[in-house]
Amino acid sequence: MEHPILFISLILQALGLPVPHTPVGATMLEKICEPYMTYTWMVMAFLIIVPRLTMGKLEMVPGSGQNFWEVMVGGLMDFCSENLGEKGAKMLFPMMATFFFYIIIANMIGLIPGFMSPTSSLNITLAMTIIVWVTHHVLGFRYHGLHYYKHFMGPNKWLAPFMFLLEVISNFARLISLSMRLFGNILAKEVLLGVLFMLAGAFFAPLPILCLGVLVSVIQAVVFVLLSLLYCAGAMEHAH
């Protein structure tokens, strides 16, 4: 397949920085210049600058910009407190909202030609999943202390060692399936768009996939956050 044209990589190349053509670069500088890194930074800059510009000063009677962000943040807060309860939602809201905004912008940015979704790289999704995975176990230990091990033992005393192994395996399966689903969906969208642009871009062939891409981007962002919330809620509640 042809190499996709990525604007940031082109700019970096023009500046004389080494942009790797393999998935993972060899040197430190090449690693930093990988497309998924540079586009992650772009998304971060977007998320810092655009709310600043649109929100302005906070006012009692919100303007259109502030209204939009209030709806987004308020909706997310409701979403969190529905699954975690008021107190847990307040604690986990910053992390989950960050994940949501980052993932949704990162997914959507791949729909524009010349940009790529950082989430179509397993490095990014696995990193996010590891954060969620560690967090939910830390929360479990924080809420139950050492009694957290009861979550892994199942209801029956005699089956406990057996159940422990099963739980460990299914915990690792969580880690992989959460990262793989986001990665697979977004990579499929990217590759499909790339191929259709290459084959019949002049006849608007990618148009239906672009519409589906918007849907997939939103759904995957919501699903990722929702599953993280469910895992955290599962670690915080009492063992059966």
Add this chain to the structure above:
Amino acid sequence: MADDRREMFRQLAVYSQAGMSFVFSILIGFGMGWALDNKVFDGKTAPYLTFIFLGLGIGAGFKGLWELTRKIKDG
């Protein structure tokens, strides 16, 4: 309407995860057994640990599905 959509997303998340966790449980079980056999014990125990852990992986997969059915039944 908003509640319906929220419920839909919730179910989408839970059920789209079910199939993948099943598959990855089996793969991870197999992988753990294989690693124990070939890396830790240098092939002395092959292929027994692979089979035992493959069985555990399949068990973990079915346990996930079983818990999901309990969750639906309890509402």
